[in-house]
Every structure is written in C-alpha cells, then in structure tokens.
Amino acid sequence: MRKFLATLLALVMTLALMVPASWGENKETYQLPDSLEGKTVILHTNDVHGAIDKYAKVAALRDECYDKGAHQVILLDAGDYSQGSPYVSLSKGATALDMMALVGYDVITLGNHTWGKMQITDYLEENRYILRPANFSPRTPGRGCGVYDLGRVQVAVMVLIGRCDLAWGADNPFTAADRLLERDAADFTLVDFHAEATSEKLALGWYLDGRVSALWGTHTHVPTADERVYPKGTGYITDLGMTGPIESVLGVESAQSVESFLGGLPGRYRSPDGPCKLQGAIFTLDSATGLCTAVERVDIR
DSSP states (O other): OHHHHHHHHHHHHHHHHHSOTTSSOOOBOOOOOSOOTTEEEEEEEEOOTTOGGGHHHHHHHHHHHHHTTOSEEEEEEESOOSSSSHHHHHTTTHHHHHHHHHHTOOEEEOOTTTTSSTTHHHHHHHOTTEEOOTTSOTTSSSOSEEEEEOSSOEEEEEEEEOTTTTOTTSOOHHHHHHHHHHHOOOSEEEEEEEOSOHHHHHHHHHHTBTTBSEEEEESSSSOOSOOEEOTTSOEEESOOOOOEESSSBTTBOHHHHHHHHTTOOOOOOOOOOSOEEEEEEEEEEETTTSSEEEEEEEEEO
C-alpha cells in the first residue's frame, strides 16, 4: 500500500509540472520588464499550504525570466509548505519538498512553525539548504544563514524572526544581522524577516539599507503594497503574502476560523478545496553592484 501511495504521489508531481502554466483562467498582476539582460532575479514564494499545482507556474515564470536574458534566477520559499492538499499532508510535507527540488528551488527558509513537526530536527542538521531563524537559541538544531554557490553567482541567505508579538525569547534580530554580515560575504545577500509587526519589519529594512541586496517580510499571509527600493539600494516589501486557497482565512477553512473566534473548540487546521493563488515578489538585482534595481509583486490566480 505504501509503495502504491508513493508511486501515486510521484505521478501527481510529474503531471503538475507537465501542465502548461497558461491553462485555466489566470489573473496575473505582474509585468516583467522587456529585458532582464545581465540581471539576477529573485523569485520568492511564501506559505504554499500544499498548493503543489502552482509549482508549474513558478517554473514557467523562472523560464520567462531566462528568456528575457536574466543572468541568474534564484528560487526561494518560506514557511507553511507542508499542510494543505492531501498529497502533501499524507507525506508529512515530503511531497512539497520533492516538488520544490524538481522545480529547482535553491533555498527554503522557516519561521515560527519550525518545530511544528519535530522530525525535522535531524533534517535541519543534515540539509544546509533549509534554514531556521538565525536568532533562535544557538542550542537549537540547524543553521540560520548560508552562502550558496549557484554557478554564476554566490548568494548569502539569512532568515531572522521578529520579537514583537511573536518570539520574545529570540535574540535581537538587528544585532544578529550585524554579526552575520560581518561573517558571510557573497555577491548578493538576501534576508527573510519572519515577523508579525510591520513596524519591526520596516525598521530592519531601513537599518540594513545598502548592506543587503533585498529584505522581505513573511508570516502574516497577507501581501502588502509597499514594495520599493530603499535610497541606498536594498529591495524591500513588508510581506509577500501566501500561496494557497483563495476562499480561506490565511489558508484555513473560513468556517473553522470563524468558529474559533466565536469561542468554539480548537482543532487541527483544515485547508479548503477550490482555486488557489500564488503570491510572492520578484527582486531584480544588479550583478555589478549587488544591489536591487526593481521589486515587483506577483499575484497569480
């Protein structure tokens, strides 16, 4: 039975990548520049919630960037990828990881749900491409920053967790960033700030302006409309949003969420069936300076 399920999951993943990204009714709110010649492009998705059918669109978007002359396309994902569709839940998230590997994701970053499934602890020690927040206690497994040789460029990626209404036990993310920047050097430096408070995210963006290539916020599942390039060249957006069911409350069945606010009994979150959306952002970086030249929100439905 287990072998049959494994074969079925592999078939689902293969078919998902074979389906053209143009199939279906798509609402796309991004527009790539006519030319990306010599540019390094970061394509970052967030809170996928098991919506593995959207990975075909990610692959198509990456190929479109290369068709427009991009020097390098870096694929990143952050958090909440292991719940949602039965294909992903049945494998405890392994299916989503396998799909990301097929598409060509470079790094996965985690946040406040890092320890939601404790079996990940050994995996964090073994796999340097999955990062937990760097300002967690040094006694916790894994690492929070890495430098990755992607062939044409070297990229440093760090993930930090906020302390305002989220993780007060974590180290100060501002001083943690200072220490990491002194240690790791690369062509580009990317920061995923997993935080609740918009003020904390904005402040860290200003603090690191000109010292990192791009900084984006994650965690709230709701995209913000403040994408910009700071004065000294750091690309920024307060929150990327999520990838998952459109008719939901942050990826959870709306009726279940409403019931919890009415005082009902808690239960395991359920993701609804139905159409999904893919949200994220595209950061265009200058290979000569290591800084950002443009930020574009992505919303595909």
